[in-house]
Amino acid sequence: MNHATSKVTVSKKSGTGNNYLIPLILVTSLFFFWGFIHNLDPILIPHLKKVFTLNDLETAFVDFSVFIAYFVMALPAGYFMRRYGYKSGIIVGLLFFAIGSFLFIPAANTQQYIFFLGALFIIACGLAFLETAANPYITILGDPETATRRLNFSQSFNGLAAFMAPIIGGKFILSGTEYTEAQINAMLPADRQIYLAQEAASVKGPYLVLGIIICIIIVLFAVVKLPDIKHEEESTDSNNGASISKILKHKHLKWAVIAQFFYVGAQVCILSFFIRFATTAAGISQLQASWYAGAAGLAFMLGRFAGTFFMQFIAPNKLLILYASINVGLCFLAIFGTGMITVYALIGISFFMSVMFPSIFSMGISGLGHDTKLGSSLIVMSIVGGALLPLGLGYISDLTGNIQYGYAVPAVCFLVVLLYAAKYWQPQQNHTNNNLL
Template identity: 55%
Template sequence: MTEQNPRQTYKFAFVMITSLFFMWGFVHNLDPILIPHLRKSFSLTVLQSALVDSAVFIAYFVMALPAGLLIRKAGYQNAMLCGLALFAAGALLFIPAADTQRYVYFLGALFVIACGLTVLETAANPYITLLGRPERATQRLNLAQSFNGLAVTLAPIAGARLILVDGASDAQLQAMSDSARQAVLAAEAASVKGPYLAIALVIMAIAAVFFFLKLPAVGAAHLPHAAPAKGAIMRALRRAPIRRAVIAQFFYVGAQVCVFSFFILYAGKAAGVSQVAAADYLGWGCGSAFVAGRFAGTCLMKYIAPARLLLAYALASAALCAVAMFSSGMASLAAVIGIAFFMSIMFPTIFSLGIGNAGADTAMGSSLIIMAIVGGAVLPLLFGFISDATHNLQYGYAAPLLCFLVVAWFARAVLREAQPAAAATSPGSIAHV
């Protein structure tokens, strides 16, 4: 019996982990479909509909540290299996949520899904960075995240046709009796059952593969149990790259959620398009731009330092947010599609730059950066508050504009720290190789 080629083992492991990136990207990008769907079903304001994002991203805050401890105790693979189990359970909870037709139950189901995603992301992101040569870690993570970006394209297109059913208009609903209105809304609420049942079945199939799969072990210095638990959080936060990455990731995820989650509402207000047409713009437009940005960024990082590229992309995104606030028609949609392109590399690049050379603090640093995803629960509320207060949803783009400026600050800080290191290794200087 011949021993399996280590390269082939690494490649298959990379493929399987990448499938997780696609699946959590897919379910996350059904949220922009759920927001207008639930907003209509429960007559919500923009701020109230933002609770969909809050339910999802609060889970990241609650579960990130327990996920890190789980990795520490059980290892990356067992943690991923636990994450997949929670993911499938949350998807199945959409069936009773639709049957009871209670908004809080939908939020609960989303919270359980997000708990599973937190565990998956806390394990999969650092595992990908460690699955190969360290100098290629940022490119490797961006490549895996590119398939997350592919889900950004496909989820809104599929979700709009399966969830945004052609129901009664708001005016028609107001004219109905209470019993007739309730029957119509119940039928619309039931449209989520099929898609989320299918997601649960796919996740259970992936979990079965992971149960029998033997993932390659990473270097001993980076194993999650290599550092004692006591004081691990403060020790990780004493590392400036991790501390700054936590801040930057908080604001970046908030920006991404604002841009994607409110796109369908934004497109209707700024460009006057229907919800299904807006979902197509979200998928084919923003989703394709996001994927293209990821692949383009991965290629450009061969020639441009990741931090320098991140700085340029963050400033471009901030400028396009200003355009989105004050333009109308197709120009407004083009601006938001442009934001999707430029923000595409931000999550994996911030993550990789944050935990680079973290050694025994890699697992806890990963947990803290994943914990910062709670920004996706906070910043959409600011977006909704600004939109409701000004009676103009476009002005809500002031929130992501601020976020991208924080990401630019992070990138600039990384570049400043890199300058002394570059000077130390320049010709004529003494350096350790």
């Protein structure tokens, strides 16, 4: 069977030429914004748990609403961008992002949990477009030899957001007033209604400001000219169109989808339940825990920069093997440890898991040629792991009455990443296209 080959061309529109600096800055900013919105979820989970008196499994539907959107929208995003290009896909994604942010205002006014979940779903539909576009766009804008390092660098700003979001969200969303469910139920009905209304309303300001900022970013993308990356196909295949069954014959892509499913599930479990875990396992307050969550975000950011540096000397798959092995050990410390050592274990996991997403992504789309956009969509679809695996953590926590036992879930996830990096990461020679990546 003859396989298509392709080469990459960059449309040199006026004002761009070969200068990738402005496109890199604008696209890299997207990594910060979707990192920021994702890392508000660890604040939202304990906050909504308090407002709606939820158990751990019910709070996991915050993550489910976000990451199921990736599964629903990733392929439509990929097909959209194959037809209309990366820039159009980015603008559509930003529009979803802004609309979802503004919907937090009526959600807070109605005080209905389902409306919060709906707003998060719409935001995440936009993020599916953004991640489907931005990840491959970064890998292509520049020297193919440095694609993985360049993507890790851009994703480092996702880490910066992971540091800032819990601290900012903790300050403006968490009230610092922590009542038990029994204390809330003991309030007079009028007092309880006022208290819960105030707690629900605290999300309005942060999400309104975020929506306005995203609108400004939309204008910038609309007016700034970006190079349009195109894949010119030269094929003797009777069917030149990419298909899922065809590109999944690339074993390294198929396993990248599997590894990314489990990695994202692990990341969401670690970060989204961080505050809930810290207040239970270490006995600290939510506001204190939000600062430690910020420290985990800082560790995540530093891990991205450190990983980008180390990849100059260590092959990405070997670094993944080392980091995944360390994280399995740290998960066991979080499960069986006591006190603050368990919180420090989660911070350590944040550092070592930081390079996993961009490394799996860039290795997974390596050699796909004209199938890169659809391959990117499949890897983005695998982010649905962030919707499903936290439900398992929440279920184990509720079943055992100990959230620490739920961290067996990310331990298994890191074992799958270890398997991918050790055995299945390398493209098959007959599928490798050396003209791309």
